[in-house]
Amino acid sequence: MINPKVSHWLPPRPGQSLAGADRPAGDHLCWPFLPGQQGQWLASLEQAGKLRRPVLPRECTHNAHMxxxxxxxxxxRTHFIEGLKAKNILSVFHYIPLHSSPRGQQVGRTVGDMTHTNQTSDRLVRLPLSLGLEEHLTDGITQVMAAA
Known part of the structure; x- marks a missing residue:
């Protein structure tokens, strides 16, 4: 369950109250593959060495914003994103390290060769997130990942 104190929810119209009665419960905002929900296929794919999932300490809850x-x-990663795209599922690589960005190269500085940062950036992919993520999308993600 999403902690409503940290979820990114806005009222549907200007001036609507943010009082607890107007705020959604939050369960429907959770990404469907979070632990304890439909995510067991991720565990088996991780055990097979196809991916690594986020590590979440026991005392924390996932806010599911991504x-x-x-x-x-x-x-x-490129093959996975292309496979999703072929099924009309949008997924993107997550970030470009600051030291690699145009502005970072102009004004930044690094210590070392940034090997781990670069390798992590090359491996990271953000899965699609939407309210009511349809089952055919989750099935498509599963099929592409299992085929990788």
């Missing part, structure tokens, strides 16, 4: 996975390498 869900990422780490794939083994850039080639597999």
């Amino acid at each position: 869900y990422y996975i780490l794939l083994p390498n850039l080639q597999q």
Whole structure:
């Protein structure tokens, strides 16, 4: 369940109260693959070495504003994103490290060769998130990941 104190919810119209009675319960906002929900296929794919899931300490709850996975390498990440796109499912790589960005190269500085940062950036993919993520989308994600 999403903690309503940290969820990113806005009222549907200007001036509507943010009082507890007007705020959604939050369960329907959870990404459907979070632990304890429909996510057991992720555990089996992780055990098979196809991906790595986020590590969430026991005392924390996932706020579900995004869900990422780490794939083994850039080639597999690219293949995974292309496979989803072929099924009309949009997923993107998550970020470009600051030291690699145009502005970061102009004004930034690094210590070391940034190997781990670069490798993590190459492996990271953000899975799609939407309210009421349809089952055919979750099935498509499962099929592409299992085939990778």
